[in-house]
Amino acid sequence: MRVIVTIQHPGHVHFFKHAIRELQAQGHELHVFARENEVTVELLERAGIDHEVLAGESNSLFSLAAVQATYEARLLRRARRIDPDVITAIGGVAAAHVSSVVGAKSVVFYDTEHATLIKKLAYPFADVVCTPECYRGDIGSKQLTYPGYHELAYLHPDRFEPDPSVLDDAGLDPDDTIAVMRLSSWDSSHDVGQGGFDDPVDVVDRLEAAGATVLLTSEVDLPAELEPYRYTLAPDRMHDLLAFADCFVGEGATMAAEAAVLGTPAVYVNSLALGYVTELDDEYGLVFSYNDEDRHARSLEQALSIVERDDPSTWQRRRDRLLADRIDVTDVIVREVETAGSETEPDQSTLAPNPG
Incomplete structure (x- = not known):
């Protein structure tokens, strides 16, 4: 063909x-x-x-x-x-x-x-x-x-095996608590009028105060105080990083789902709900989806709970069940x-x- x-x-x-x-x-x-x-x-x-x-x-x-x-x-x-x-x-x-x-x-x-x-x-x-x-x-x-x-x-897992060297390349230690954060641009035709975090700086500050190392990826220009947190490795290393992260928190549905299927709990902060994100939340408990007006405060509370709880065996069991079904x-x-x-x-x- x-x-x-x-x-x-x-x-x-x-x-x-x-x-x-x-x-x-x-x-x-x-x-x-x-x-x-x-x-x-x-x-x-x-x-x-x-x-x-x-x-x-x-x-x-x-x-x-x-x-x-x-x-x-x-x-x-x-x-x-x-x-x-x-x-x-x-x-x-x-x-x-x-x-x-x-x-x-x-x-x-x-x-x-x-x-x-x-x-x-x-x-x-x-x-x-x-x-x-x-x-x-x-x-x-x-x-x-x-x-x-x-x-x-x-x-x-038949297609992807995460490379742990990403931690060294990012200047991280395996014992670090890692939170990957994503900010969206909202300029796609289907995103007009939608929103996510009220204040990204507040999210970073609170995650850091809880002991997390925050790595930020963004479709938009960042305020000066967030530039030091920007992820700078090659884009094809992001999935390696997500696999070894302790939590994903962000406005992007794709990255939330990527984290989830890798066994990393994801906090999705977006006024729009999607079928696959909802299923990853309701059926597998690997995404925590916040779409209402109070999404900023509630999502941050959930992200802090994940970081502070540090319970990788729970997420692995949930991922195993997902992979058995899909x-x-x-x-x-x-x-x-x-x-x-x-x-x-x-x-x-x-x-x-x-x-x-």
Whole structure:
């Protein structure tokens, strides 16, 4: 097959990287196209994935529309030359549109229920939309669900083993109490009007007072007093750090889920609730989700409780149960891309169409 993979966010690199390698190993022809966004291109380079950058970064919703239009037009030109069998993506606006023009099958993966604009632009044109079972929404007959999360495409223990040298590289000791913190930018189309912490400086101060070493990653400029806490290692080392951290506290759902599947308790502070975050909270107790107006105070109380309690065996037991219930999602990606390319029926042993 000829397969196009489109990458528009750092998380997409992690999600697709193992599937790209497996599909190539099976003899398929892969073409990876990307848009510059945070560390997306750096991650592709560090992963050794051949790619072409089709568009630059955006700094506002208005510029995002222009950048997306440029990306889609350039992707269409490449697709007409390549004549792909399948185009796959997360979200998949450009993938679904371009595939419908060039006669390819589109396989879209998504897990974000509140991204209304993306859903309206992508889902009607997509051939297959793959979502976690916990996704809250009926997409109809084109929806295929699976028992897992995006993060298990790259952090399942069959795919990832954390490297303890990250502690030395970060100047940390194994006995240190480590809190990883994440601040979001709120400039995505589905984040407008939302919020997280009231005062990030207060969070850092309180965690430090409880004995934690705070490492901060941020999509936004930091106030001067928080700059010394910024995480400075290579972006592909973050998962190693999360695996050895004692707690994650932040506004980003993806990092909260990454921490959870690695067995690190996560405190998610965001006015938006998501199906997969809710399941990791309600079913497995690995995420503590705070979405209401008092989210700052309540989330900080929970984070301090985790840091002060220092109970790794509890989180390991909960992670073991999660892994017993959930699958390696890279297997889903490979299977669905190959199924779409061969136009055969999917194997329902791990994928079930939405009954609606």
